[in-house]
Amino acid sequence: MRVDDFDFELPADRIAQRPVEPRDAARLLHIAQAGLADRTVRDLPALLEPGDLLVFNDTRGIPARLSGRRGDAKVSVTLHRAVAPGTLRVLAKPAKRLRPGDRVAFGPDFSAEVLERRAEGDVVLHFDRGGADLLAALQAHGAMPLPPYIRGGVADARDKTDYQTLFAARDGAVAAPTAALHFTPALMAALAARGVRHTMLTLHVGAGTFLPVKAEDTKDHLMHEEIGILGADAAAAINATHESGRRVVAVGTTSLRLIESAADDDGTVRPFTGGTSLFIAPGYRFKAVDMLLTNFHLPRSTLFMLVAAFAG
Numbered sequence: 001m002r003v004d005d006f007d008f009e010l011p012a013d014r015i016a017q018r019p020v021e022p023r024d025a026a027r028l029l030h031i032a033q034a035g036l037a038d039r040t041v042r043d044l045p046a047l048l049e050p051g052d053l054l055v056f057n058d059t060r061g062i063p064a065r066l067s068g069r070r071g072d073a074k075v076s077v078t079l080h081r082a083v084a085p086g087t088l089r090v091l092a093k094p095a096k097r098l099r100p101g102d103r104v105a106f107g108p109d110f111s112a113e114v115l116e117r118r119a120e121g122d123v124v125l126h127f128d129r130g131g132a133d134l135l136a137a138l139q140a141h142g143a144m145p146l147p148p149y150i151r152g153g154v155a156d157a158r159d160k161t162d163y164q165t166l167f168a169a170r171d172g173a174v175a176a177p178t179a180a181l182h183f184t185p186a187l188m189a190a191l192a193a194r195g196v197r198h199t200m201l202t203l204h205v206g207a208g209t210f211l212p213v214k215a216e217d218t219k220d221h222l223m224h225e226e227i228g229i230l231g232a233d234a235a236a237a238i239n240a241t242h243e244s245g246r247r248v249v250a251v252g253t254t255s256l257r258l259i260e261s262a263a264d265d266d267g268t269v270r271p272f273t274g275g276t277s278l279f280i281a282p283g284y285r286f287k288a289v290d291m292l293l294t295n296f297h298l299p300r301s302t303l304f305m306l307v308a309a310f311a312g
Contacts, residue, residue, distance in 0.1 A: 001218045001282060006308065007299045015149050019162055024187040031311055041182040042190070044293070050195025051246035052291075053237055057177035057254045058200040060168035062135065063142030063160065068106040073097065075104050078145050079138075079174055080122055081206050081227065086130030087115065092123045110137045135171060145174055149298070172204035172227070179252030179294050199237040203228040203254040203276075213300050223279035223302065228258040230272040235262065238269045238288060247290035253303050256280075256289050256310075263288035280306040 020026050024042040039047075048054075064079035075098070080089040092098055095117060102114040104125070112125040127134055143155040144163045155163075165180040166188070191198070206226045215221040238259065241248050250256035257280065262272035267287045279302060292310050297303035 003213050003216055003218060003221075003300055006301075006304055010299055012149070017151055019181060022184055022186070023182045024184045026182045042187055044187065045190045045194040045196065048191070048194060048196045048249065048291075049246065051241065051244055052196050052249055053241040053246065054191070054196060054198040054249045054251055054293075055234070055238065055255045055259060056165070056167045056180050056183075056198060056200050056251045057203050057258075058165075058167045058169045059173040059177060059202050059204050059254075060171045061144060061163055061173045061176045061205075062171050063138045063144055063155075064174045065143045065145040065155070066106045066138075066141060067143075068104040068111075070098065070102050070104050077104070077106075077123075077125070081204070081225070082172075083124060086128075086134060087124065087126045089118070089122045090125050091121075095121060095123050098123055107137075107141050110141055147175070167200065169200075170202050170204075172202075175205040177203070177205060177252045177254045179255075183251075197237070197241075199234045201228065201230040201234050201255060201258050203258045205254055213302060218279075218281045218305060221279060221302070223277040225275040225277040226254075226257075227275055228261070228272065230258055230262045230269070232271045235269045235271050242267060242288070248288060249291040249293060250289045251293050253292075253294055253297075253306050256292055256294075256306070259288050260286065280309050282309045284309045286310065 024040070026041045028039045028041050028043060030037040030039050030047060066077045068075045068077060076093045078091045080091055082088050098114045098117060100114055100116060103111055104114065105111045110128065112127040114123060115126050116124040118124065129137060144159040146153050146155045146159060163176045165176060166183050167180055204227050206224055213221050238248050250259055257276060257278050258272065259269060261276040261278050263269045265287065269288050294307055297307060
């Protein structure tokens, strides 16, 4: 399909710049066979049935955007994905001026060496530390990498808590799995009282989620790869839900993509660990996800294409 088919006008004043309080007061558009209905997220228990299973992404966002210098030149870096301990692929601006051997300083005692500039446009950096020490340095020097339509992508201290979900547990995401931002302890209690169950998987959202689709046709788009883990307990819960005739509800496009990546053609979900570059556009046959809760998405984005494929 032509990427132009997924274009629409999105007025800037329709994009919330801060989360509503309480989170579950956010507006919800219910797409059902009977048509469209305006609701709020706290109405979710009434839209689900006892035995339905919500699948959340428990990744935790890290302050993955860094501002540094290569000599006198400013360099902006957004971490993309780990290659080895202390070595990461990043999106850098200006990437073309970085050469192997260059050193980028992000503070008086925090820096990285350029190892490679990749054909895909990203850069490989080797930091002067790894593991917990690197995470601590990111907390001290980094910012949450907000998308450009949220306050121009400029984060502040509040975003380090605002831009995390209730379920955030595993460090590694460049962007929050934002569909789950609307869940509160009160909403989870109401869902439990309704008999709705939940389980967790992990998909570390990469910086590629911010990249525009440059191809003219969807068949020519190269999807970025993200690292995910769907454990045995989650796979068993998903399969048992289907066996009982209940529905699997993916909370967010990240959860949906990982479930579908782990599913056989007959819908059986198996434990999965590794990378997924699954690109879902209209024409895709969904194997294991019955319902989707997601945010609104940008025109011409892969996420909007996925929603269009799911909604029909």
